[in-house]
Amino acid sequence: MGSGATRAAAARSLSTSSSQSARVAVMGASGGIGQPLSLLLKLNPAVTHLNLYDIVHTPGVAADLSHCETRAVTQGFVGDDQLKASLEGAEIVVIPAGVPRKPGMTRDDLFNTNASIVANLAKAAAEVCPKAFVAIISNPVNSTVPIASEIYKKAGVYDPLRIFGVSTLDVVRANAFLGEAKGVDPADVNCPVVGGHAGITIIPLISQCSPKIELPEDKLKAMTERIQDAGTEVVKAKAGSGSATLSMAYAAARFTDSLIKATQGQSGVVECSYVASDVTEAPYFATPILLGPNGVAKNLGLGTLSPFEEGLLKAAIPELKKSIAKGVEFVNKNY
């Protein structure tokens, strides 16, 4: 490191951040996403406490991870009896619990199994740590975020600024594909992706990409469709053994890190996320969100869309509204 002054400043910022706690609970921690996500969180120096909950295998996963020489105190919780204990003190609850797709399935085909898994986890979180940020990965995200929100409403603790659908993987994929196509380091690419997290509801805003990326019309259409179908690309390649897990774990670790930074007062933290929204007529919608200590600090909206993107938006809204209504109806009927 450089001068003494730089070293002193670095030490100060380190001691500030290390005095702050970041207590994260991962629900579904033994799964294909849950395990690598828990590893990445265990490696995040900002995480002080890591609670791993699942219906199977968490004692082993936690014992294994706890041997990494990082400071996050890692504990496993298994089964319904330990569900509430796993959420005690949590500031961020990340939910990758539920079944993934097999070839030929849409995300909506997962609804019957995953809706009740997310609802029950949300019910416990609403009771034990109602102020925690909730980051929902379980599909269909377009419906599971409304489901969790309705459960929080029924518990009387709903705060729309604190419930997030994790759509980060769509941004990560757009950045990777665009960087690759244009010979730019993907780490330097930032392409907002708005809408929802399923098929045509995934709307990459390539016209707003930084750095500016120009594609001829046919390539723009092909790139957009590749981003929309990227999950299916992985499902097909895995040939029945599941959907994206490693890239999803990376994306969720990035999103969780941004939530931690926001809770710890860092300014200018922006992530696209699927949240309660009045930006369009769909009551939940992903847009770039400025994150702050209380969750959503500001919804940065859609910006200026190209005519092509306007068309994508128009096609997405009816499907999104349908998926949202399905989630709301599920809770009204069953809880």
Ligand code: NAI
């Ligand atoms: P997986 O089947 O490998 O793991 C799921 C884990 O959830 C298992 O360990 C299982 O025991 C656990 N689980 C089941 N019921 C539970 C309950 N009631 N409480 C706690 N844990 C429970 O599945 P994978 O690949 O990890 O995917 C998880 C979810 O993430 C799926 O719904 C999948 O569709 C979704 N996903 C979302 C993405 C996104 O971009 N938001 C991307 C990729 C997957």
